[in-house]
Amino acid sequence: MIHEAAIVDPGARLADDVSVGPWSLIGADVEIGPGTVIEPHVVIRGPTIIGAGNHIYQFSSIGEATPDLKYRNEPTRLVIGDNNIIRENVTIHRGTVQDRSETTIGNDNLIMAYVHIGHDSVLGNNTILVNNTALAGHVHVGDWAILSGYTLVHQFCKIGAHSFSGMGTAIGKDVPAYVTVSGSPAEAKTINVEGLRRRGFSADAIGQLRRAFKILYRQGLTLELALQRLETMLRETPEVQVLIDSVRASERGIVR
Structure with a gap:
C-alpha cells in the first residue's frame, strides 16, 4: 500500500x-x-x-x-x-x-x-x-458550520455551530450559532434556515430561532437586554440556549 x-x-x-x-x-x-x-x-x-x-x-x-x-x-x-x-x-x-x-x-x-x-x-x-x-x-x-469560498477568519474568533458565511466574507468578530454572515467586514444577515432544514431541525425550532435572531439583531436592544429576553424563551425551545451560550462565550464581541 x-x-x-x-x-x-x-x-x-x-x-x-x-x-x-x-x-x-x-x-x-x-x-x-x-x-x-x-x-x-x-x-x-x-x-x-x-x-x-x-x-x-x-x-x-x-x-x-x-x-x-x-x-x-x-x-x-x-x-x-x-x-x-x-x-x-x-x-x-x-x-x-x-x-x-x-x-x-x-x-x-x-x-x-x-x-x-x-x-x-x-x-x-x-x-x-x-x-x-x-x-x-x-x-x-463549531460543528456543522459552513464557510464559503475565500472566507477569511481573524485570529481568536469563534464560529458557532450550524453557522454559515457567504463567499468572500471577512470575519473579525465571533459568529453566534446558527447565524448567516456575509460581507467585508462580516455582518449578520439571518438564521441559517436552509442548513437547519437539511439537518432535520423542526419547523417550530427554526421559527423560534428566527424570533431569537430578531430579538438579538433587529430590535435595537443592548446585547445584555437581548440575552435576557432570549432566556425567557428557553422553555419553548432548547436550541435557543445554544445560541445564547455562543453569544455569552464570546470574548471578541459578536458580528452585528
Missing part, C-alpha cells in the same frame, strides 16, 4: 492498510490510522496523529510548524480525527505553547482546495470549508 517512490520515516507509525502515493513524505512522529489514503506529493510532518478513514489529496502540507514568530520549535502537535476529506493544496499547522500546543480537526469534515488552518485552531465535526478559506491562528469552528 506504500508506493516505492514514497518516503516514510522509520519513526512513523502507519496502520497496515494505509495507502501512500508516490513522492509523498511521511515524517517521524506521525501516526496514521486504518483506511486512510495519502495521495501523491503530500507532506506530513510530526508530531501528528491522523485517525481512520481519512483521504488527503495531492500537494497538501499537513502538520508543518507554524510561521508564528513566537514559535521556537517547542514540542507541539496536530490531531486529526476520522473520515475527513482534505483536498488539494491544503495547509494545516501544528499548535504553539502560547495556546493549546495543539491544532485539532474533528471528524467527517470536508476541507476543500487551498484551505489554510492556522496554529492552535479547533475544527469541530461535519464542517465544510470551501476553497481558499483561511483560518488564522486560535480560531474555533
